[in-house]
Amino acid sequence: MRAVLQNKTGLGSLELGEMEKPEVGDGELLVKVVCCGLNPVDYKLAEGGMKEWAWPHVPGVDVAGVVEEVGEGCGGEDGYEGGEAVMVHNDIRVQGGLGEYVVVKGHVVSRMPEGVSFEQAAALPCAGMTALLALDRKVGMVEGDTVLIQAGAGGVGGFGIQIAKRGGMRVIATCSGGNVDYVKGLGADEVIDYTKEDVAEGVRALTDGRGVDVVLDTLGGDAGMAALEMIAFGGHVAHVVGMADASGINGFARGYSQHAITLGGAYLSGDYVAQCVLKEMGETLLELVLSGDLDAMVGEVVGLEGAIAGLERLKEGHVRGKIVVRI
Numbered sequence: 001m002r003a004v005l006q007n008k009t010g011l012g013s014l015e016l017g018e019m020e021k022p023e024v025g026d027g028e029l030l031v032k033v034v035c036c037g038l039n040p041v042d043y044k045l046a047e048g049g050m051k052e053w054a055w056p057h058v059p060g061v062d063v064a065g066v067v068e069e070v071g072e073g074c075g076g077e078d079g080y081e082g083g084e085a086v087m088v089h090n091d092i093r094v095q096g097g098l099g100e101y102v103v104v105k106g107h108v109v110s111r112m113p114e115g116v117s118f119e120q121a122a123a124l125p126c127a128g129m130t131a132l133l134a135l136d137r138k139v140g141m142v143e144g145d146t147v148l149i150q151a152g153a154g155g156v157g158g159f160g161i162q163i164a165k166r167g168g169m170r171v172i173a174t175c176s177g178g179n180v181d182y183v184k185g186l187g188a189d190e191v192i193d194y195t196k197e198d199v200a201e202g203v204r205a206l207t208d209g210r211g212v213d214v215v216l217d218t219l220g221g222d223a224g225m226a227a228l229e230m231i232a233f234g235g236h237v238a239h240v241v242g243m244a245d246a247s248g249i250n251g252f253a254r255g256y257s258q259h260a261i262t263l264g265g266a267y268l269s270g271d272y273v274a275q276c277v278l279k280e281m282g283e284t285l286l287e288l289v290l291s292g293d294l295d296a297m298v299g300e301v302v303g304l305e306g307a308i309a310g311l312e313r314l315k316e317g318h319v320r321g322k323i324v325v326r327i
Contacts, residue, residue, distance in 0.1 A: 002327075003099025004307050005056040009049035011315065014308045019056060022095060022103045029080055029106050030069035031088070035122035036097035036307070037062035038323045039155065041264070043311045045092060052093040059311075060096035060325075061264075063088050063104065064112065064121035074106035085112040087286065089125035089278050091267040098307050100327055108275050110282030113290050120289055120296035123322035127155030128285045128294075129263055129278060134216055134238035135163050137277075138259040143168030145213035148203060148230060150223060152188055153179035153320045156240055158297045160216045161186045166293060169214075172206055174199055179320060186295065203230045211235060217244070231256055297321035 005017040024030040042059045049057075067084045074080050086109045090096060095103070112121050135141055147164045151157040152173030164171050165187035173188040180191050192202040203212060211232035217224045220241030227237045228244055234255045237244070243260050266274040288294035299321030302310055310323040 001100035002304060003058045004060070004304065005058060006046060007056045009047060011043050011046045011311060014046060014059070014311070016305060016308075017056070019058070019099070021101050024069045024071040024103055026072040027074060027106055028071040028103050029067050029074055029086070029109060030071075031063060031065040031086060031102050031104055032068045033063055033065040033097050033100060033102055033327045034118040035064045035301075036060040036325045036327065037064075037122040037125065037127075038307065038310045038314060038325060039126040040314050041092070041126060042096070043315045046311065050093055054095070058095045058097070058099045058102075060098035060102075060307075061090050061092060062122055062125040063090055063097035063102055064118040065097075065102070065327075068101065071106070080106060080109070085118070085121075086110065087112055087121040087125060087282055089129055089263055089282065092264040093267065098304065098325060098327075105275070107272070108278050110279050110286060113286055115290050116286055119298050119301055119324045119326065121286065122324050123155075123296040123298050124159075124285045124289070125278075125282060126263065127322065128159045128296075129281045130156045130240055130261055131159035131163050131216070132281050132284065133263065133277075134240070134259065134261045135160060135167065135214070137281075138261065139214050139236045139238055139257075141167030141169055142213070144170070146170040146172065146207060147214040147216060148199075148212045148227070149173040149188070149216045150218045150227075151175065152183040152186070152191070153318075154218065155297070155322050156218045157216070158183075158186050158321060159294070160218075161188050162294055164214075164216075165189075166288075172203065172212065176318065182320060186297075200226055200230055207232070214238070217241070220244075228256065228258075298324055300324070301326055 006013045153175045215227040224244035238259045307325045
């Protein structure tokens with residue numbers, strides 16, 4: 001089968017090539033990939049690699065496709081059948097979706113409803129589930145509370161804006177000047193152009209000095225640390241890119257909470273229940289797209305030959321919405 005392959009770590013090692021079609025095992029599905037959504041985690045994993053990988057490795061954690069073959073234990077009355085359209089956020093330790101076929105565990109797969117395209121479905125899992133996990137399952141949205149969404153024009157940020165707005169929250173988002181109208185179109189009530197304004201000062205001005213109730217920290221590093229200073233008493237920071245060091249903050253006086261947001265950790269932990277939550281969140285996102293309550297934010301669709309360039313652009317930053325590869 002055709003696939004994007006790497007034989008050693010490093011984004012520069014990726015190349016188009018041929019490899020054997022994978023074989024399905026017990027509890028697994030062989031999926032013919034129609035689309036694969038690109039995410040920052042894909043280029044980060046390509047650069048660092050994982051000890052569990054078999055070489056050559058195929059990147060791509062977000063897949064939408066059609067069930068080709070059903071392994072033992074995945075069929076039956078409530079199981080899957082060949083020809084079903086499915087979506088999955090796959091295990092980061094195994095072969096990914098930037099190829100013609102991929103093997104996935106049956107219990108993490110979400111069925112796609114009619115009316116949702118493969119491009120839309122492939123854009124959802126990593127970024128959409130991350131935002132949903134952070135705001136709905138970890139923090140818990142409270143109507144009328146204020147949330148700061150960092151990098152509102154990106155994948156997690158864009159889904160976060162829509163999910164928070166749907167939950168009745170007041171949404172402040174950050175982005176560059178060229179994306180202000182786009183971010184407002186997703187539902188942001190106020191936008192801070194981080195290229196022209198200090199974000200912390202902007203938050204204080206918009207909240208009468210109180211701070212926000214929630215920060216969705218999609219940036220990490222210094223921005224993650226700064227987020228801890230922008231929350232009101234009892235506030236939450238949901239960290240997508242590593243936890244910030246809060247050792248210098250008086251927890252009693254601030255009453256804050258920090259949340260580590262990780263999807264791949266559900267696989268690494270071996271927690272079957274946590275892995276099933278991925279399926280549940282996928283179903284939720286698909287239904288929201290079907291009902292018109294969530295924009296999948298497909299910004300660009302490329303062929304398999306454009307996948308490597310797409311990952312390089314993600315590394316450079318400032319990609320609006322989602323890049324989807326149609327296999």
